Structures are given as C-alpha cells and as structure tokens.
Amino acid sequence: MSNYNDIKDNEIRIIGNAEQPTTTLRKPIYRRWWFWAALIAIAVLTAVLISLTMSRTSNDTAKPTVENIESAPIAPTVDKSEPATVLVRDTSVNDVQMRIYTPVNAVPELCIGYPDPKDNTLVLAFQAADIRADNHEILGAYVLKGEMQSHGRSKKGFCAIIDGKIQLGMAESTPLLEEATEKEGYFFRQYPLVLDGQMVQNKPKNKALRHALCEWNGTIVTVSSMGMESLHDFSQALADLGVRNAIYLVGADAYGFCHTQSDDAPETTIWGERQTDKMYKKVNFIVWRSNGN
Amino acid sequence: MSDYLTLSNANELIRIPAESLVFIASEGNYSDIYTRDNEKRTVTIQLGAIEELIHKQFRTDGNLFVRIGKSLIVNMEFVHYINPAKRQIVLSDKHTFNFSLEASKEALRELKKYFEKEL
16 A cells, blocks of 8 residues: 555545455555546646746746744743743834733743633733634644643644743644643644744735734743734734744734733733623633742 | 554654554544543544554554544444444444444445455
8 A cells, every 4th residue: 555545535444454455445546537537637737847847947046945843942931039020122123013021930821711810820811822713612733731622733833831831833743732732731823923033924914913922032922013914014023023933822802911010019901802702712822820929 | 463553753652552442533634542441642643654554563463443534543343333324333342432433424334344244
C-alpha cells in the first residue's frame, strides 16, 4: 500500500494480513476508469506547465516560506515579594498607535467564561480564541488545564502554556498540543501575525480594534491598537516594533481588563463589552494571575 | 504479532497493547486513540500513518483491524452491532465500554458482508 490515506468514506480496508499486505474490499485502483482519466489529465497538465515555465522569463527569486515555527518557552518573571501588576506604555509605529501591556509577577493561564475584574488575583485579561458562529464552540484546538475542549486547525497560529511558560508559533500540527494535554497546560489557536520577526499575511481585510499576544524583547506582552487598523497594518507595525513572534487575540469589541498601579493606588481599566447571548457560552480568555503574592 | 502498537515522535513514545485498542478516530492531522479503559489519547499522527504502523507492527496476525473510510480504524474483535441504514456501528466488550460511532452506509454494508462471509 503506497498511500494509506487513499481511501474514500464509503470504503473499508482490512489492515495487517500477512499474505495480502492490505486486503481491500474494493476494485484495484488500476481497474478504475477515473485512475486512467486522472493519469492522462496529469500528463497533459504537466506538459502544459512545462511549456509555460519554459516560455516565461521570470526574475522572481524563491521566497522562503514560514512554516512550523515556534518560539522558545518564555517563563514569566515572578518576584513573590512584589505585587502582580501590569506595566502600560504607549507607542506609535508607521502611524499605528499601540498600547503595550507587560504583566509583571503574574502567571498566564486560560479560562472559559468571563473573568471578574473585581478578582484582585487577576491583573490582565484578553479574549483568546474565536467562537464558531455555527455551533458556538471554540474555533480550533483548545486545551484547558490539560482537558481538550475542541479540535481543529483552521488557524495556523497557536499559543501553548506549559508549566507557566508561553510558546507562540505557527504549525498545522504541533507536539505542544499533546504536551499541553499531558502536563495540565493550555493551548489555543489564532491567526499568526509575526513569526521570527517577519509579518505574516492573513485573509481578513477589514479595519477594527486589534489585539495581539507577542514575544517582545524576550518577554511576553499584549499589544492593542488604539484605533481601527487592518490586520496587515497592525501585523506590520508589530514586526517593525521589533516583535519576534505574535498571534492575534480577539479584536473589535472583545472584552478585557487590566489592573495597574498608579501612584500606589490600584487602577482598573476595562474595554469592550460583555456579551450575554448564548453564542458566547464558550467565550474564553488568556489571563495573568498573581502567583500567591 | 507484536503485543503492542508503538507510536513515537521527537518527544515521546507510547505503547498500547493491541487487545486494549478499541478504535482510532481522525481529527485532521491529529488522531484520537480510544482504549478499553475508556481513555482517550490525542496524538499528532495522521490516521493513515497509524494504519501503516498497525500494518507493519501487527503484520503476521492480520484481520484484527479495519479502516472504515477516512476517519476510523476499528478493532474488529469489539464490533458488536452494525446497522448500515442507521449508519451506526457499536463497539463493545459487553462489560466495560460501549462506543456508538457513525460511518457511511456503504462502508458499513461492506463490513457487514465481511463478517457474514466469516460465518
């Protein structure tokens, strides 16, 4: 059997017979009319492609493709003698105004359901994975404290949180998903925005408030656009800011909050809206929680 | 026959006794492996690759597993009930587990014929 994926949904195949390497209950492939039709079509197509390639004079140089990239695990810096908080700074790159949130003395995790901004163990919360409009489940593979909540890979970017360390990357499949299930970790998928310092192109072209989870200067930060931006401009601004890796976080009117220290007084900033529609029963967040300090 | 199905990647190795393997379901590039103790384990191996491993590792004791369409590999020892019209196949040892799965009518009709031939 040359290709073990060569099977249709209406077929079965007995596996492992020694005398017949794979006993199949269907006609051999070479006795099917479509096999020969496909063979002829491929031959014709190949001839056409070769002639087109030969006739074209192109100066294009092959661009390296960005596939299966993941960052090194980044552990939060936690000083238990200091309180958990979020450092906030504003910046502007390519006319894109951005706010950078750096959680300090706090450990990341995921949660399903709206976190309470009055919970003073939480310092930062952003909506993480998207919700499917058809069945209201989480879009893409999602692991919550080792429990697989949903499958899928419609978005290639991912964030894995294992032993409190965040890894961002892009891959169709990654062993980090399994590792997250085995080590009571967390995993979700989103659009990849920046990989290895290079901006990644994504399909959505509309403008909206944008949020991202980024690896920047060796630490994990979240970045929000201050105005409506296209995904392209936001991603390019992140790359130009010097972000090493970044994936998207739910944008537009997505809910979130952060707790900061201002002149020794705690301050809470809330953005977005809490939705009550049943569609949002699996609304989910990446949050940073103080580690017992 | 090897007593175990061994799955290995860069990070880890998993050995599953053949007699405890009930079925394997495809989830795109991942596969979910269900065992007799009602446990599910997700691995980052495509179903086709697992079929190849079963073929190679259990080669001398064939006819134990069947690939049903694109999405399932089933241990035939545990096939308890097939109803092609309802597109239903039930895997059970009548003791510890009972999995009701869905497959195409045509595939289940073929599987039913296969078991009937064995009579």
